[in-house]
Amino acid sequence: MSQFNFSALIDSAIKARQNSYAPYSDYCVGCAVLTDNMLYTGCNIENASYGLAMCAERVAVFSAVAAGERMIRAIAIVGSPRGDEITDYAYPCGACRQVIAEFSDKDTVIVVAKSLEDYKIFKVEELLPESFTLA
Secondary structure (H helix, E strand, C coil), X not given: CCCCCHHHHHHHHHHHHCCCECCCCCEEEEEEEECCCCEEEEECECCCCHHHXXXXXXXXXXXXXXXXXXXXXXXXXXXXXXXXXXXXXXCCCHHHHHHHHHXXXXXXXXXXXXXXXXXXXXXXXXXXXXXXXXX
């Protein structure tokens, strides 16, 4: 796992969180997805029609896929109630876990972070065992 620069990945997620549009929940999330070619970011985007909201993870993954990427190497997620301080670990919801699994392999890592120094690392299988797959 030392092949990834987790600080740069987490920092990108922290910066993406600043763009969060969360007037209903006041819970702001940022995400950074690393592929072989590039880094993509996303933030949560809420809507008055709650079902139309989009999680930061899916925004970042779908941006990568829309750019032609098909494999995530690492993903970092940060989230907390509105404000500058990140006080929680933000884990991906079930739908996001399945989307992440679709574009991951056994070596893909998921980083949930409070800061550049305070984070946890998981493999996709740990957060979504027995995911739906093509095989």
